[in-house]
Amino acid sequence: MKILIKNATVLTMDEEMHLYAPGYVLTRDGRIEELGEEKEVLPEADETIDAGGGILLPGFINTHCHVPMMPFRSLGDDCPDRLRRFLFPLENEAMTKELVALSARYGICEMLLAGVTTFTDMYYFEDEVAKACEELGIRGVLGETVIGQRTCDSEEPYGGLLLAEEFIKAWKGHELVTPIIAPHATNTNSAEMLKKAYETALKYDTLCTLHASEMDYELKYFKDEYGQTPIEFLNTLGVLGDHLLAAHCIHLTERDISLLSESKATVSHCIGSNTKAGKGVAPVKDLLAARIPVGLGTDGASSGNTLDLFTQMRLFASFHKTENRDRSLFPAKEIVKLATTGGAKTLHMETALGSLEPGKKADMVLVETDSVNMFPCYDPYSALVYSANASNVELVMVGGKVLVRGKRLVYADLEKIRKEMEDGIGSFRKAAESYI
Ligand SMILES: [Zn+2]
Known part of the structure; x- marks a missing residue:
């Protein structure tokens, strides 16, 4: 399975801190296959995701x-x-x-x-x-x-x-x-x-x-x-x-x-x-x-x-x-x-995680820059630290699998998970209230 993410500001976080804008990342079977500056002919993939100019970085x-x-x-x-x-x-x-x-x-x-x-x-x-x-x-x-x-x-x-x-x-x-x-x-x-x-x-x-x-x-x-x-x-x-x-x-x-x-x-x-x-x-x-x-x-x-x-x-x-x-x-x-x-x-996992490089696991996050708090954006690192918050996370991939898309969980029903937690928290809540 190959996934191509294109039209992104790619922060590789590698040793030389390579940044590609606009750039692309191609994943294959859970790992990063290649990445770089956007070019006229991009590699073929089973799925292509347009990042809309957002910031793509390691998870x-x-x-x-x-x-x-x-x-x-x-x-x-x-x-x-x-x-x-x-x-x-x-x-x-x-x-x-x-x-x-x-x-x-x-x-x-x-x-x-x-x-x-x-x-x-x-x-x-x-x-x-x-x-x-x-x-x-x-x-x-x-x-x-x-x-x-x-x-x-x-x-x-x-x-x-x-x-x-x-x-x-x-x-x-x-x-x-x-x-x-x-x-x-x-x-x-x-x-x-x-x-x-x-x-x-x-x-x-x-x-x-x-x-x-x-x-x-x-x-x-x-x-x-x-x-x-x-x-x-x-x-x-x-x-x-x-x-x-x-x-x-x-x-x-x-x-x-x-x-x-x-x-x-x-x-x-x-x-x-x-x-x-x-x-x-x-x-x-x-x-x-x-x-x-x-x-x-x-x-x-x-x-x-x-x-x-x-x-x-x-x-x-x-x-x-x-x-x-x-x-x-x-x-x-x-x-x-x-x-x-x-x-x-x-965690001694730097050979597999932490930066976007060929061969590393495809764990990535795409942070959109369209929301009101993200404009203008002169420096993507500054935007991440000083402007962004969790609600700007558009897409998340772990091991090449897209788990969050369009700011929503793809495989989990958050409403259901929350409801189950609300139902299950009853006796804890009762005990907790006696401590306040
Ligand atoms: Zn602790």
Whole structure:
């Protein structure tokens, strides 16, 4: 099957940042076959799509999410220490396998409609998230949470290590789902569990992701208990390495940054979630200067409220320019890189994803420039970061399959999915209301 997309401003996001305007991309059997400046005779295809002058770029990569947390959106947003006083207890009381399945489907629809083609996830009943990826066609890099407390899907004293390993075994080698392991955070697991989780990642040659250097009390705990930062602690344990994707990394010392760099760990930066909670702005300028791969993440809908990377790109620009008092820092082009190639590098998937190049997977998003907020458009990167929002996403393709066309899901009935979620959220909503 060959699909030709023509009449587009093609942002390849390749090493040389080639841009073709007008340009075309030809896909064949799920991969990019060829691309370039538009020419008189374009290659033959089974289907030709006229992009109408829109911006075509690699699909966005969301490097940190908890997609089944959809029912928490807009609940207790301004409550201090929401995680321990609010989220953990409510999760144990009211999160079920059925609700995870419904929420994952709903959240994946939201991501697809926003041009996200790959996302990293950490939650419970992750098997249901994997099935939802398979059903809806998005790529998922998914990890079953390992945590040192009772959870909604595991009462095991070892906090789900076995479950997590079974999940990896069940989904390894899947075209869309990449199973990983996800110990919750530096301070919510014992040292032994963190080590075992990382060893599992090494055993299956997959990623290990966790929350790190995010909370004030996390820093205080490691300082008081070990005289170390969380990153130093991970390093001492042997958990800091090239299989680690550390989410947040807000509070870092110079030594932490050196350790992250030397170990070849990668970082997911969740600017929306971090600043909404007033936690701080991660030192991304220094991380990139130390050649640490950084991608953008939305976090769950409870923490960041949206699952789209347009919001993250815009917030990234505002906060980092303000933090560094420098308007020229992080030009829009660099921010689009973080949302695409940067994300692919954090997941070690850069040979297959993150840029439009022959041989790579045909994961693409077309952003229209006809809407009122998109005119005029002098610079497509600027337009993406500063003007666009998720409602400008016209078409989305994953592995050569068009999943969103004309701003609508092709294979999923969003109204039905929403209705099912509304029907299934009843007892959660009741429990949630008792917490407010
Ligand atoms: Zn998170």
